[in-house]
Amino acid sequence: MRDDAGRDQEDLAAIRSVLNGHRNAFRALVERYQPAVSAVGRRTLAAREDRIDFVQDVFLKAFAHLGQFSGTGRFYSWLMRIAYTTAINRSARAIPEVATDPEFLSRVWYADREREPDRTTERRALWDAIVGEIAGLPAQLALSVEFFFVLGLRYREIAEMTGVPVNTLKSHIHRARCLLRERLDRSLWEDQYDV
Amino acid sequence: MTCKEAQDRVLTRDQDESFDAAVHAHLLACPRCRRLAQRIAVADEVLRHTSAADPEQVDAVMATIDKNGAFPTRAHSLLRWLLGGALLLTALPVVRHSDPFRFLLGSGLGPRVDLSVTVAIGSGLVVYMAIFVAAHGDRLDAMIRNLPSRRIFRER
Numbered sequence: 001m002r003d004d005a006g007r008d009q010e011d012l013a014a015i016r017s018v019l020n021g022h023r024n025a026f027r028a029l030v031e032r033y034q035p036a037v038s039a040v041g042r043r044t045l046a047a048r049e050d051r052i053d054f055v056q057d058v059f060l061k062a063f064a065h066l067g068q069f070s071g072t073g074r075f076y077s078w079l080m081r082i083a084y085t086t087a088i089n090r091s092a093r094a095i096p097e098v099a100t101d102p103e104f105l106s107r108v109w110y111a112d113r114e115r116e117p118d119r120t121t122e123r124r125a126l127w128d129a130i131v132g133e134i135a136g137l138p139a140q141l142a143l144s145v146e147f148f149f150v151l152g153l154r155y156r157e158i159a160e161m162t163g164v165p166v167n168t169l170k171s172h173i174h175r176a177r178c179l180l181r182e183r184l185d186r187s188l189w190e191d192q193y194d195v
Numbered sequence: 196m197t198c199k200e201a202q203d204r205v206l207t208r209d210q211d212e213s214f215d216a217a218v219h220a221h222l223l224a225c226p227r228c229r230r231l232a233q234r235i236a237v238a239d240e241v242l243r244h245t246s247a248a249d250p251e252q253v254d255a256v257m258a259t260i261d262k263n264g265a266f267p268t269r270a271h272s273l274l275r276w277l278l279g280g281a282l283l284l285t286a287l288p289v290v291r292h293s294d295p296f297r298f299l300l301g302s303g304l305g306p307r308v309d310l311s312v313t314v315a316i317g318s319g320l321v322v323y324m325a326i327f328v329a330a331h332g333d334r335l336d337a338m339i340r341n342l343p344s345r346r347i348f349r350e351r
Contacts, residue, residue: 019267023260030253035246052252059256066267109244122241130242149242154210170207177206180238181231 007032011075018066026066030059033076036151037083042108043146044087054090058083077157080147084161105131109150129183133176140164145172196221201228205235276327283323287316 010028017025034055041054061082069078106127130149134142144164147153155166155173201221204214205228214222222229290296291312299308 021266023266024257026260027253027257030256031248034248034252034256036244038249038252039244039246055252056256056259060259060263063260063267064265110246126238126242148210149239150244152210152243174203174206177235177238181234184234184238 008074008076012071015066015069015071015075018063026059026063029062029075029079033079034059036076036080039109039150040080040083040087043105043143044091050090054083054086057090058086061086074157077153077161080151080153080157081161105146109146125183126180129179130176132179133172137172141168141172144169145176148173149176198225198228201225202231205232208235280323280327283320 011032014025014028037058038051038055041051041058045051045054058079062079065082069075106124110123110127130145134145137145140162141164144158144162147158147161148155148169153161155169158164158169159166196217198221201218204218208214222232296308296312302308
C-alpha cells in the first residue's frame with residue numbers, strides 16, 4: 001500500500017471526526033485498511049475462526065485507543081503495529097513460522113486474483129523472486145521483507161514493529177530486488193510496461 | 196557517482212523515498228541505471244497488496260463498535276502534561292517561601308505544618324508522575340525506542 005499524502009490527510013480528518021463524536025467516520029478507515037489487516041491475519045494465524053476474529057479485534061483496539069494516535073506518523077503504520085502485536089499475542093508460537101511455499105504466500109497476500117487476472121501471472125513471477133529471498137530467513141525477518149514489498153511499510157516502521165534492524169532489512173531488500181531484476185530480465189511483460 | 200553507487204541506492208530505496216540530486220543526475224545520464232530504476236518501480240507497484248475491502252467484515256466491525264456504544268477518549272497532550280508538571284514544580288518553592296507559610300512555620304505548629312506540607316507535596320508529585328506514566332505509557336515507550344542511541348544500538 002503506497003504512501004500517499006492525500007490518503008494520510010483523509011485518515012487524519014476521519015480520526016478527528018471520530019474523536020469529535022462521529023463514530024461512523026471510523027468506517028472509512030475500516031474500509032481502507034481491512035484488506036491489509038486481514039492479510040496479516042491470514043499470514044500469521046492458522047485457524048480461520050481466529051482470522052475472522054482477528055480483524056475485528058484489531059479494529060476494536062484501534063478504535064478504543066484512537067485518542068492515543070499522535071498524528072506524527074502514518075495511521076496505516078500505527079494500525080499495522082497493532083495488527084502485528086495482536087497476531088503475535090494470538091499465535092501459539094512467538095513468531096509465525098515462515099511457509100516458503102509460493103502458493104501459500106501468494107494466496108495470503110493476493111486474495112484479489114479474480115479481480116485482476118491480468119496481473120496475477122506477473123505477480124506470481126515476481127513473487128517467486130521474493131520467495132527465493134525469504135526462503136531460509138528467520139521468520140521475523142522474512143515477514144519483515146514481506147511487509148516491505150506487499151504492505152508498503154517503510155524501513156523505520158518495520159524496524160519499530162518487528163525489531164529487525166534497518167540495515168539488516170535493507171540488505172535483504174537489496175538482495176530481493178536483485179532477484180527481481182533477474183526475473184524481470186526474463187519477463188514476458190517487459191514490452192507491456194515498456195521498461 | 197558510479198553506476199554501483201546509483202544502483203545500490205535504487206535497490207535499497209525506501210517507500211516513496213526521493214533520490215537526491217546526484218542520483219537523479221546519474222539516472223538521467225545513464226540509460227542502464229535508469230532502466231533498472233524503472234523496472235524496480237514497476238515491480239514494487241505490481242507486488243503491492245491491493246485487495247478490496249470485504250463489506251461483511253467492515254459491517255461486522257462497525258456493528259460491534261456501535262453495539263459497544265463507547266467513544267475513544269482523547270489522550271491529553273504530552274506538552275500540556277509537561278507544562279502542568281513544570282507549573283507544579285515552580286509553584287512549590289513559591290508556596291514554601293510565601294508569607295502565610297512562613298507565618299505558620301513561625302507559630303507553634305511550625306514543625307508539624309512543615310512535615311505535613313512536605314508529605315502532601317511528595318505524595319502529590321508521586322501521584323502526578325504515576326498518572327502521567329500510566330496515561331502516556333505507549334508514547335513514552337515509543338519515544339524511548341526511537342532515541343538515537345537506541346537506534347544505533349539496534350542497527351549494530
